[in-house]
Amino acid sequence: MIAKIVSFVVLLLLIHRGSSSDGGQCVYQGFSTANLTLDGLAAVTPGGLLALTNATFQGKAHAFHPSPVHFLNASSSAAARSFSTCFVFAIVSAYDALSDHGLAFVVAPTTNFSASKAGQYLGLLAGINGTASHRVLAVELDTIMNPEFLDINSNHVGVDANSMISEQRHAAGYYDDASGGAWQDLQLNGRKPMQVWIDYDGLAGQLNVTLAPVKVPKPNKPLLSVSVDPSTFMADTMYVGFSSATGVVLTHHYVLGWSFSLDGPAPPLDFTKLPVLPRVGPKPRSKVLDVLLPLATALLVATVLAAVLSTVWWRRRYAEVREDWEDEFGPHRFSYKDLFHATNGFKDKNLLGVGGFGRVYKGVLPASSLEIAVKRVSHDSRQGVKEFVAEVVSIGRLRHRNLVQLLGYCRRQGGKW
Ligand SMILES: *[C@@H]1O[C@H](CO)[C@@H](O)[C@H](O)[C@H]1NC(C)=O
Ligand SMILES: *[C@@H]1O[C@H](CO)[C@@H](O)[C@H](O)[C@H]1NC(C)=O
Ligand SMILES: *[C@@H]1O[C@H](CO)[C@@H](O)[C@H](O)[C@H]1NC(C)=O
Ligand SMILES: *[C@@H]1O[C@H](CO)[C@@H](O)[C@H](O)[C@H]1NC(C)=O
Ligand SMILES: *[C@@H]1O[C@H](CO)[C@@H](O)[C@H](O)[C@H]1NC(C)=O
Ligand SMILES: *[C@@H]1O[C@H](CO)[C@@H](O)[C@H](O)[C@H]1NC(C)=O
Numbered sequence: 395m396i397a398k399i400v401s402f403v404v405l406l407l408l409i410h411r412g413s414s415s416d417g418g419q420c421v422y423q424g425f426s427t428a429n430l431t432l433d434g435l436a437a438v439t440p441g442g443l444l445a446l447t448n449a450t451f452q453g454k455a456h457a458f459h460p461s462p463v464h465f466l467n468a469s470s471s472a473a474a475r476s477f478s479t480c481f482v483f484a485i486v487s488a489y490d491a492l493s494d495h496g497l498a499f500v501v502a503p504t505t506n507f508s509a510s511k512a513g514q515y516l517g518l519l520a521g522i523n524g525t526a527s528h529r530v531l532a533v534e535l536d537t538i539m540n541p542e543f544l545d546i547n548s549n550h551v552g553v554d555a556n557s558m559i560s561e562q563r564h565a566a567g568y569y570d571d572a573s574g575g576a577w578q579d580l581q582l583n584g585r586k587p588m589q590v591w592i593d594y595d596g597l598a599g600q601l602n603v604t605l606a607p608v609k610v611p612k613p614n615k616p617l618l619s620v621s622v623d624p625s626t627f628m629a630d631t632m633y634v635g636f637s638s639a640t641g642v643v644l645t646h647h648y649v650l651g652w653s654f655s656l657d658g659p660a661p662p663l664d665f666t667k668l669p670v671l672p673r674v675g676p677k678p679r680s681k682v683l684d685v686l687l688p689l690a691t692a693l694l695v696a697t698v699l700a701a702v703l704s705t706v707w708w709r710r711r712y713a714e715v716r717e718d719w720e721d722e723f724g725p726h727r728f729s730y731k732d733l734f735h736a737t738n739g740f741k742d743k744n745l746l747g748v749g750g751f752g753r754v755y756k757g758v759l760p761a762s763s764l765e766i767a768v769k770r771v772s773h774d775s776r777q778g779v780k781e782f783v784a785e786v787v788s789i790g791r792l793r794h795r796n797l798v799q800l801l802g803y804c805r806r807q808g809g810k811w
Pocket of ligand 2: 430460
């Protein structure tokens, strides 16, 4: 608990140091101290995440840098200034297989999006095309396929210039420089943070969009490289920020960090200073448990095995043969276990003598402390056993002061009699 509080304080300090804004440039490593212009479902969580949506149905959300940016080149009436931005986002759905609508980076002349629609319009426009009074340049991270907007799939990136029909779109992914520029798919709503870079060359009118998992450096080859005439969307003062909308699947759209710059590359984000996403699904198992659980399991298995083995061993050690006909001799039947203990396990020390038919051991019955002699007799065949036992028992009924009394018998199969 104490460690948690301390790290929280450190995080706040870093955010404070990391967030700066001077006209054409801003850096947000988390949004705890940011003064964004928010509307709709958008909010900044106590942990510093910009939560555009919060698992509410059919809602929309906007978050803008509070002051407008001067986009037009004062020394040229035609050209817009270049800009560059990068941000880290995550789309976290409550359900594994279901997708809700995505989010978009927006450049617009106003922060008043009250007329825009939720759902597939991503809170950007009120119809398929923008109007003269409602213009917008957007880079959409779209997680639903809308045929009316000519979407290619439910996991794509598109550049929208004043229309929901993208100028160009591409399936989400990146060209991985670490493997020679090989294509790698990415799942936009995969609950993992991803970074987007958007670079606009005002003179050439070229807009590049690049996507990568966090910690992967910016790939050399952009995902999209689109010609966008600045006159389709540009006004002198424009707001930059984010737009998102929800449909019917409970989904959170988060922005973890964001930087923006005019006339130069956006300052890189320091991933170590970004807020962490809330945990989804079951709590990850602790390391201690990872070690203890197999150990405890092994111990349990060993204990059970030992118990089973010892039970089997004891059973075999004291195993007897008992048949129905012996019931009538009940009182004369002794358990092998008692005889075993009485004679100290038939130790040589207890041996009284070796007769014609077997060895005789001295012993003391544990229950009655009665001194006894036990003779171990081998009887090969099953035949005659009954008669033999009957004989033994009948001898047992004889009493004479010159005779040792015969108390009873026990039967056992095989073994070392
Ligand atoms: C989502 O945000 C809106 C606006 O801030 C709020 O009214 C609503 O209660 C929130 N819903 C949840 C589920 O947090
Ligand atoms: C936050 O931004 C608003 C404009 O959206 C401005 O009026 C206000 O002074 C700003 N507050 C701070 C603390 O910068
Ligand atoms: C503004 O436009 C002039 C002339 O087209 C160009 O030389 C200059 O580089 C532009 N400045 C920016 C910041 O784009
Ligand atoms: C926002 O725009 C709508 C029309 O789209 C307008 O009715 C409303 O007054 C505007 N709100 C503000 C605060 O300007
Ligand atoms: C949207 O604008 C495009 C030209 O940019 C036009 O072809 C299309 O018909 C328009 N669609 C609607 C519904 O206005
Ligand atoms: C966009 O990408 C192309 C192709 O990689 C590159 O030549 C161009 O310089 C890039 N433009 C910007 C503004 O990054």
